[in-house]
Amino acid sequence: MKKILSLILLSIVISFYSCGNKKTNKQPEQITIETNPEVKKEAPKNVEVSPEQTALIKKGQQLFKDKTCITCHLTDTKVVGPSVKDISRIYKEKDADIVAFLKSESDPIVDTNPGQVTIMKANLDSFVKNLKDDELQAIKAYMMSVK
Ligand code: HEC
Structure with missing residues (x-):
């Protein structure tokens, strides 16, 4: 109970x-x-897509024009160099760093044909050397944003 x-x-x-x-x-x-x-x-x-990131991508896109990268790298067609789309895809796949390549700290992975590598190497040893770290980061942000 x-x-x-x-x-x-x-x-x-x-x-x-x-x-x-x-x-x-x-x-x-x-x-x-x-x-x-x-x-x-x-x-x-x-x-x-933070405002900072958007600004960085914009800056990189402008530098890509101003520094003549665009004459050899079109967005989605291979001309002299590989397209930005292909570079972005391969760098994503291999989890590689465009800044390291531009600083000559890593080897090419997109086009390893010696004749092609020589053309890009000439850039790396000349005007690319004068790019500042923040400019390289912006270029990388732009290139990696291309799908
Ligand atoms: C005179 C033509 C030319 C110009 C200008 C040029 N490139 Fe290239 N680039 C090439 C060629 C050719 C290759 C392919 C060889 C290679 O991959 O290293 C290449 C390859 C690359 C790659 C891929 C490297 C890899 O892993 O294979 C990147 C990233 C790149 N260029 C970035 C740039 C940037 C950024 C600029 C401007 C600052 C620039 N290029 C200007 C011709 C050029």
């Missing part, structure tokens, strides 16, 4: 609490739970 009484008491207590929750807490709680993942989802997207 005591058991039954305490069980009844317990269920009353439980229903009282859950009722209280429904009235006060449940709704605001659900709203915060629902909005949080959305905020989290948006955050990485914003990181990818």
Whole structure:
């Protein structure tokens, strides 16, 4: 008998609490739970196309023209050098660093034909050497943004 009484008491207590929750807490709680993942989802997207990144890509695209890279590298057609699209794809696949290549710290991986390498090497040993670190980073950001 005591058991039954305490069980009844317990269920009353439980229903009282859950009722209280429904009235006060449940709704605001659900709203915060629902909005949080959305905020989290948006955050990485914003990181990818942050204003800083967009500005860097723009700067790189301008340098790519100003420094004559564009005369040998068109966006998606091979002319003298490989297209920017191909370079970007291969550097992504191999997880390689364009800045390292431009600083002559890593070997070519896109076109290893010796005649072709000599042409680009002539650039690396001349005007590319005068590019500052932030300019190289911008060029890399632009080239890697081309899909
Ligand atoms: C006179 C033509 C010419 C100009 C100008 C030129 N390139 Fe190249 N570039 C080439 C050729 C040819 C290759 C292919 C050989 C090679 O991959 O090393 C190449 C290859 C590359 C590669 C791929 C390297 C790899 O891993 O194979 C990158 C990155 C690159 N160039 C960036 C640039 C940038 C940035 C500029 C401007 C600062 C530039 N190039 C200017 C001809 C040129």
